[in-house]
Amino acid sequence: MTAGILGSIHTPADVHALPPQRLRDLCAEIRSTLLEYGRKHGGHIGSNLGVVELTVALHRVFDSPRDRFIFDVSHQSYVHKMLTGRAEAYLDESHFDEVTGFTNPSESDHDSFVLGHTGTSISLACGLAKTRDMQRAATGSSGIGNVIAIIGDGSLSSAIAFEGLNNAAEQGGNLIIIVNDNEMSIAEDFGGMYGQLAKLRASDGTAEPNLFKAFGLDYRYVEQGNDVDVLVDALGRLKDSDHPVVLHIHTTKGLGFSTETMSRNGSDGCSQTNPQPHAGQCEANHWQDPDSSLGKPLDARKYYGQMAMASLERRFAQEPGLVVISPATPGSNGITRDFRERAGAHYVDTGITEEHAAAFAAGIAKAGGRPVLATSATFFQRIYDQLQQELALNHVPATLLIFGAGISGTDNTHSGTFDMTMFANTPGVTCLAPTGGEQMLDMLAWATGPSDHGVVAIRMPGEQILAMERSASMAFDPSERADAHETSVDITGDCPFMRYQIVRPGREVAVMGLGNTMPLAAEVAGRLSDDDGIDATLIDALQYSTMDGELLDVLADGHRVVVTLEDGQLEGGWGEKVTAFYANSTNPKAATVHALNFGASKEFTDRVPLAELDERYGLTVEAVADRIRRVLAR
Incomplete structure (x- = not known):
């Protein structure tokens, strides 16, 4: 991989020194680098392609690390890393594994936090700004300048994001909140907020009601969120603001992800010929495996997830209370778009709102339904309070499907090793660990059946189990296995899996x-x-x-x-x-x-x-x- 301008960028000062007319060339090089890096290494490519111009503009206008950038989730920080001395990790294949997929202060002073979960950037920014203002009041100076939180519209659905907005307006002082609106979450976006965002986009930011103004925040809108010159101008107007401001920009996730790349990677990514894709079009490109293809065998979480969904789907017509809930990451867990469309009201995507999803499941169960809440072990950590209070304490029959659990070589923000200590030490939660697909289906059938039980957590099988089953020459694809399976346990009585x-x-x-x-x-x-x-x-x-x-x-x-x-x-x-x-x-x-x-x-x-x-x-x-x-x- 080669780069002209990008190879000469070692610090943000080099971005400041570029002639204005070269900024577009820099953006084009970065986008090409991202595509090549994604093809060879994998990673969060779609989210980074959408913020190329924004990140270049941020480093053109502000002075990192004195000015602090907090990227929500930080899975879109690759461009930021390229511009802060880490470009070689994306340009040279021999250095690909030298940086994480998220911000990390151990890598650079330009990264304020280790971040991998969503919705926290505004709260973190409030904390930085609060300390800065108190330092200035006491001594007249601070090592912190502008504080900028960058949050996507998908992350904005998190409860903590709204808590942060509420606090920001009350706190006052310099705080810039950039809402990167690409019309989607990891999959489609869901919730009443998104209709209001659409009206703001359609009206060039003038529609009312404006949810940001409702919090008491100043508000600006930029339609051309992938135009670096427009963004430089807009950010320049906000620099050193003396009050909290929301800058709402409209971008395209996966911009530059061509049809050719899409075919090669087996992704339904975005094409520059379709610069404003429908919501959800870049879902597969959110977490892109290197050199993936449509014919590649499913990994364990997708394989067993599809098997579980197929078994539940057979029951939808007869069981109106059977509902699958996913907090925004369905594709990772085998909840395919085809399944979601067929499921209709039996499937709910709550957006990136794990806490709400758990309480929502408790409400469904209390009303006589049988909710199945499916997400990653690392994201289930966010429901600890709801697990104890709304779910376990109320002894409701909710089923939790835990994906991606176990020891793995993942980054430090997405570990799956902590779920068992959390679930198993909560009273009233039955924790099951299947060691095969058929056993998992039996456990799921009992957990979602009519017996009078409380919360059931099923730790979905991982790659070790799938490898073992494949070595035994499994005869069916996941849907066929589910269709052929007949539950062999009594689903009406006490848990049949408590004896070793x-x-x-x-x-x-x-x-x-x-x-x-x-x-x-x-x-x-x-x-x-x-x-x-x-x-x-x-x-x-x-x-x-x-x-x-x-x-x-x-x-x-x-x-x-x-x-x-x-x-x-x-x-x-x-x-x-x-x-x-x-x-x-x-x-x-x-x-x-x-x-x-x-x-x-x-x-x-x-x-x-x-x-x-x-x-x-x-x-x-x-x-x-x-x-x-x-x-x-x-």
């Missing part, structure tokens, strides 16, 4: 796998048999919300070692509870049991390869087997 399942009986050593670690558990048992002649008992734990005390007591008779494997944080997790069970048991044989727990350390990890993490945590066949051997040798 002995997959293969043995002696001396019991290896217990939970969810995604079941394939590892089977490998460990096989290694002990092949290398040591130990006929280990293999157990599928099925759930992590309570102990199967009866089976654990049985294991104490004839097993010296009980091993627990879990794909999540070890501290506060399931395995430690097994250890505590034996430590506190009144069964005299329990004192002879040595429990070994394997899981993730309590830490944030940032793009560490999964294989390296497994080695670090001892979650490999050899590491587990060696620890077992050392205990048996005592």
Whole structure:
């Protein structure tokens, strides 16, 4: 990859020094770089293509890092990184992995926060501006200049964004809030607010009511949000403002994503020949895998998500209260556009509003419906209050499908290792961990059935389970598997998954796998048999919300070692509870049991390869087997 102007940009001062007529050339180079980077590396390409001109204009007008930019979610910060000394990480393939997909102060002083969740930029900006104003009042100066929050219209649906707007108007002082309106969220945008934004766009910002003015905020509108010269002028007028101002700009997400690139990447991205796409057109390009194609096998979350949706869809006609809820990220979890269209009123996208989605689900369940709330483990963290109060405390029959859970090589903002400690330690929540597609469908059928139960969290199978099933020559695609499946459990009674399942009986050593670690558990048992002649008992734990005390007591008779494997944080997790069970048991044989727990350390990890993490945590066949051997040798 080569670049002319971009290769010479090392600091924002270099952007300031460019002749005005070269800004458009710089934008064109950046857009080409993004497209090539996305093809080879992957990432959030659509969101960055839409803010090329805005980011160049920001660095042309303001003086980062004294002037602070807070990019909401920060998945659209690639251009900002290019202009702040990190262009090589996008130009040179050998440096592609040197920067994260989000802002990060450890990379640069130009990044104020580590950000990966949505809706928080205005609140963060309020905090920076508040401290700046207090410093100036006390000493006459501050190291912080203008404070600028950049938030997309999709992120604006988050409750905390409205809380931030409310606070900004009351606080006063210099604060610039840029609303990047590209007429969509990650998928389509939903909510009454978007009709008002459309009226503002259609009226060149003059329509009433104006929700920003209703908060008491000054308001400006720019229709040409992808015109760098227009943006430089508009931002220049707002620089050093003495009061909060909202700058509402109209942009095109994925601008420059051509039909050729779309075909090559298997995406329904945006084309410059269609500069104002319909809402949702760039959904697949929001999170673009490198060199993807329409024929590429589905990943686990999409595969099992499609299977789950297909099984629910069969019931829609007979069950008016069965509703699937997604807070803005449906495609990531196999909730396809075709399914959403067929589902009609049985599907609701609440926008990026996880807290509302959880409370909404509680309301549906309280009225007699059966809601299914599906999102990523990392985003479920945002519903902690609603999980305890509206859902668990009210004992409502809501089903939560947890996608992307487990140890992974993702960035530090999207870890999936913390969900089990949150869900399993909340009273009244049944936490299930299927180890196959058929088992997942049975759990889903029970959770959404007529039995009188509270909240059910199903940790959707991950790549380890999908690989295991593929190796067994799965015969069906996800929809066909769901159509062919007949539920084998009683969905009207108590939970049929609370007892741990002995997959293969043995002696001396019991290896217990939970969810995604079941394939590892089977490998460990096989290694002990092949290398040591130990006929280990293999157990599928099925759930992590309570102990199967009866089976654990049985294991104490004839097993010296009980091993627990879990794909999540070890501290506060399931395995430690097994250890505590034996430590506190009144069964005299329990004192002879040595429990070994394997899981993730309590830490944030940032793009560490999964294989390296497994080695670090001892979650490999050899590491587990060696620890077992050392205990048996005592």
